[in-house]
Amino acid sequence: MTLAPSTNSVDPLLQDIVGPTPGQQLRRRFFGHRGLMIGASVVAVLLVIALLAPVIAPHDPYAQDLLARMKPPVFLGGTWEHILGTDHLGRDYLSRLIYGARVSLLIGFVAALISGTIGTAMGVAAGYFGGRTDAVVTFLINVRLAMPVVLVALAVVAILGGSLQVVIGVLGLLLWDRFAVVMRASTLQVRGREYVSAAQAVGASTPRILLSEIMPNILNNLIVVITLEMAHAILLEATLSFLGLGVQPPTPSWGLMVSEGKNMMLFEPWLVLIPGAVLFVLVLAINLMGDGLRDVTAPENRS
Amino acid sequence: MSQNNFRQDIPLLSIDNLTIDIPTAAGTLHAVRGISFDLKRGETLCIVGESGSGKSLTSLALMGLLGKNITPRADKMEFDGVELTTASARTMRNLRGARMSMIFQEPMTSLNPAYTIGDQLMEALTLHGSTNRKKARARAIELLEKVGITAAESRLSQYPHQLSGGLRQRVMIAMALMCEPELIIADEPTTALDVTIQAQILRLLAELQREMNMAMILITHDLGVVARVADKVAVMYAGELVETGPVDEIFAAPSHPYTRGLLRCIPLPGKTKRGSVLGTIPGIVPSLVGEVNGCTFRTRCEHASPACRGTIPLHTSPTGTHTFRCIHQPEDLETDAVQSTGANA
Amino acid sequence: MSQSDTPVLELRNVTKTYSVKQGLLGKSKPLTAISDVSIKLARGEVLGLVGESGCGKSTLANILLGLEAPTSGEVLVDGQTLGGQDRLALARRIQPIFQDPYSSLNPRKNIYDIIALPLRVHGIGDEASRQKSVREILDIVGLPARVMNNYPSQMSGGQRQRVAIARALIMKPEIVICDEPTSALDVSVQSQILNLLNELRQEFGLTYLFISHNLAVIEHLATRVAVMYLGRIVEEASVGGLFDAARHPYTDALLKSVLTPEPELGIPDTHLGMSYPNPIAPPEGCHFHPRCPAASDLCKSKRPEPLFDPNGRIECHLHSP
Known part of the structure; x- marks a missing residue:
């Protein structure tokens, strides 16, 4: 390259490596996305609260005090002893809320993990191998989509009895459909890229191609679906618990708290509104995070 | 269209100093800088350039189809007397499709x-x-x-x-x-097609254009297409027109080092020796983000000198139709060109 | 090294048929992508393969790379049939360079990982020796060693194509399948890549199958040319023979349609009135007859037999045996 034997400084137009690495680019977009930052911070705060529940909670969430039943929260004229008041058995509402975050987040994470594993395996296999595998997976997806989730979950929980493990298991085995659909479509798209053909022509084994060529390029979609399905699982758990077929009392669960408060709703609406609002905030935050992640990772770095 | 014939000598499209800046996260991208050209009815202008040269942006600006956050600026951008930079969205809508229309590279999209x-x-x-x-x-x-x-x-x-x-x-x-448009803008209309179809489509376009007395702007990177189709050629590099002129003058006497370089890059059947080393233009197109000064081709030019960072004069041929932008006189570059062609043969 | 008279690559009557379903409930119909293709490639040769899209060029490339199996016929490398060799052994001898360097490099991997992949898959050397090999090959393709830690998105089209070439050459294959290696690149970069490919061939004694729709590029690089139409090779000749005296009317039309930068010549008329036929329902007789300006009644009913002579091979009634 013959450049002018120019003055002291390097010519600003002359640079042959352009732009930041994909990692740097992602980080920049990540921190520049407001919705994503808000959602992620809310989820992070709730996660810390859930993890540190024994330290933070002012009372034992199971301790009943029948003399101090249905104390109103501070902002409705209550005392600082029970900041968010107490429920119909005199248990501290704030402490139950804090322990309830554990249940919600645990169910969200584990259910998304189980369904994510099932759905991704099916979707990637269908997308990569095509043909008969694809036909079978597509059929299974259709069968699954024909089943009403809430009804099936209700039936199974009714038979097996409600408990944390059963709820997680049922949701994990039911919510894989979106993973399968999205992963199948993304795999189909990536499979046609020439770098996959190049790896095949080098003689790379199928597991190697799936793990090192396909997976890294569909991971962004997977993460988005994980967040959305987590929110979905948390809502379903609340629904099941509200119907009395989810997590069983006295375990503190937000859905259960709404359910227990519903009889007193006309007189003490905060019993329903507080857990409802927290549930709303968590699900909204997770969805904000999912949407943000999609925005941040979607425009693939084709300058 | 016959009622328009009496205005044949007046340009249908007249662009003066068109500039397009695009705001990006890293700074302002000076995508198109100071483009000027005229186009009459019945004429074909080929804008030739490589990816990132701003040729497609220029055409989108003419059609009023740039994104919302991109506003083109120009001293003049007139279509048959209508100033396009200040035209209302409604005026533009009425012009598009009815009086000016566009053909894109990928018909399926x-x-x-x-x-x-x-x-x-x-x-x-x-x-x-x-x-x-x-x-x-x-x-x-x-x-x-x-x-x-x-x-x-x-x-x-x-x-x-x-x-x-x-x-x-x-x-x-x-x-x-x-709608029998008066101006048609074709952006790489044949790039996605087979060579056999390419020739047919280009013939067809040229025939229809003659029949309807349309003005045509054809945007391409293919010098072969340019040579066969154009009346006028505008060579674009990194957002600027570096050389413009009638097609025969451009190909007979290419003047800007970039145009010369491009012509040396392609093998000419019957002229280039089979298997010989082809001419190259080393380096890559510079980033146009931030301050851009001087000649942007200096990072890849064999004639570059410190003066290329300053103001670049515009040379005009004696005929007044052929112009190019370089600090060197055409004569200075002539000798080098002969030498390098000799080395290639 | 094998004897000089054994072709390094040979195709014997290779045919590939797909079954294509038409519509939701339609019957499957056979689609013959390539039909009875025979090619011999001597060491150091460059065979240019030309034809319109859909003529079977890419299917042929995939068969040679072992990505698809032929329906019938044989592929021989150094006189050994391809079926008898395992995939890894084949990969060491034949490597591809693809058209689009934006799609052929995994955007999530850095340049070192991309180029070193063949070495890892084949378990060649340890990490240190791989580092060294990658440095060497980068130097050979004209990239500085510091790009090893960069990602494809940070590089220009020409640089990416150099990376793709480095990946293809790192295991020192004998045959490289170049599938339109420059058509996605800018004009000023194309010539650099063509020069590089030519240099590498001479330096390493490589044999190329060079697929392109750009006949000027084929003429410049190839030593022999095969013209494909609807899955059949209709003409094959040395580059001089084909470009100076084309025999098949289709070759002639292709040559006419090349647009050289000569303004005085205008836009050529290829006389190929009709568009490319549907490969599911190929025309009777000579497949080319509906577009052929010299077609006779014989062409409509009977398929021409190939004629082999010192100039090469031709399939046309105008040149019947």
Whole structure:
């Protein structure tokens, strides 16, 4: 390259490596996305609260005090002893809320993990191998989509009895459909890229191609679906618990708290509104995070 | 169109100092800088340049199709007396499709897969409210036949995916011609097609253009296409017109080092020795983000010197039609060009 | 090294048929992508393969790379049939360079990982020796060693194509399948890549199958040329023979359609009135007859037999045996 034997400084137009690495680019977009930052911070705060529940909670969430039943929260004229008041058995509402975050987040994470594993395996296999595998997976997806989730979950929980493990298991085995659909479509798209053909022509084994060529390029979609399905699982758990077929009392669960408060709703609406609002905030935050992640990772770095 | 013939000598399109800045996260991208050209009815201007040269942005600016956050600036951007930079959205809508239309590179992305060919062709005409469906249908059939599609009537009820790439591109051309536009802008219209189809489509465009006395701007990176189709050529590099002129002058006496370099890069059947080393232009197109000064080709130019960072004069040929932008006189560059061609042969 | 008279690559009557379903409930119909293709490639040769899209060029490339199996016929490398060799052994001898360097490099991997992949898959050397090999090959393709830690998105089209070439050459294959290696690149970069490919061939004694629709590029690089139409090789000749005296009317039309930068010549008329036929329902007789300006009644009913002579091979009634 013959450049002018120019003055002291390097010519600003002359640079042959352009732009930041994909990692740097992602980080920049990540921190520049407001919705994503808000959602992620809310989820992070709730996660810390859930993890540190024994330290933070002012009372034992199971301790009943029948003399101090249905104390109103501070902002409705209550005392600082029970900041968010107490429920119909005199248990501290704030402490139950804090322990309830554990249940919600645990169910969200584990259910998304189980369904994510099932759905991704099916979707990637269908997308990569095509043909008969694809036909079978597509059929299974259709069968699954024909089943009403809430009804099936209700039936199974009714038979097996409600408990944390059963709820997680049922949701994990039911919510894989979106993973399968999205992963199948993304795999189909990536499979046609020439770098996959190049790896095949080098003689790379199928597991190697799936793990090192396909997976890294569909991971962004997977993460988005994980967040959305987590929110979905948390809502379903609340629904099941509200119907009395989810997590069983006295375990503190937000859905259960709404359910227990519903009889007193006309007189003490905060019993329903507080857990409802927290549930709303968590699900909204997770969805904000999912949407943000999609925005941040979607425009693939084709300058 | 005959009523317009008396204005033949007045430019239909007149661009002076068109500039497009795009705000990006890293700073302002000076994508197009100070472009000027005139185009008369019946003339074909080829804008030739590589990716990132701003040639497609220029055409989108003319059509008023740039994104919302990008505003083109120009001292003058007149289409038949209408100033486009200040025209209302409504004026632009009425111009687009009716008096100026565009053909894109990839017909599949610009044809709507959910509608039949006939619907889309007729919509172009009925949208501007000038005619009824029956007349529009007759016109669609006429144009499909004109662009060389057999069994035109039965094609009207077909969907884009039922046609081959060459046929789709013909449909695109027919659609662009429905309203008898006065200006047609074709952005790489044949790049996605086979060479055999390319020649046919270009012939067709040239014929129709002559017949309808349209002005045409053809955007391409292919010097072969430019040489065969253009009346006037504008060579674009990194957002600037580095050389403009009539096609025979450009190819007979290319003056800017970039134009010369490009011509040395392509093997010429019968002229370049088979298997010999082809000429190259080392380096890559510079980033146009931030301050851009001097000649942007200096990082790849064999004649570069510190003076290239300063103001670059515009040379005009004695005929007044051929211009190029370089600190060197045409004579200085002449000797080098002869030497390097000699080295290649 | 094998004897000089054994072709390094040979195709014997290779045919590939797909079954294509038409519509949701339609019957499957056979689509013959390539039909009865025979090619011999001597060491150091460059065979240019030309034809319109859909003529079977890419299917042929996939068969040679072992990505698809032929329906019938044989592929021989150094006189050994391809079926008898395992995939890894084949990969060491034949490597591809693809058209689009934006799609052929995994955007999530850095340049070192991309180029070193073949070495890892084949378990060649340890990490240190791989580092060294990658440095060497980068130097050979004209990239500085510091790009090893960069990602494809940070590089220009020409640089990416150099990376793709480095990946293809790192295991020192004998045959490289170049599938339109420059058509996605800018004009000013194309010539650099063509020069590089030519240099590498001479330096390493490589044999190329060079697929391109750009006949000027084929003429410049190839030593022999094969013209494909609807899955059949209709003409094959030395580059001089083909470009100076084309025999098949289709070759003639292809040559006419090349647009050289000569303004005085205008836009050529190829006389190929009709568009490319549907490969599911190929025309009777000679497949080319509906577009052929010299077609006779014989062409409509009977398929021409190939004629082999010192100039090469031709399939046309105008040149019947």
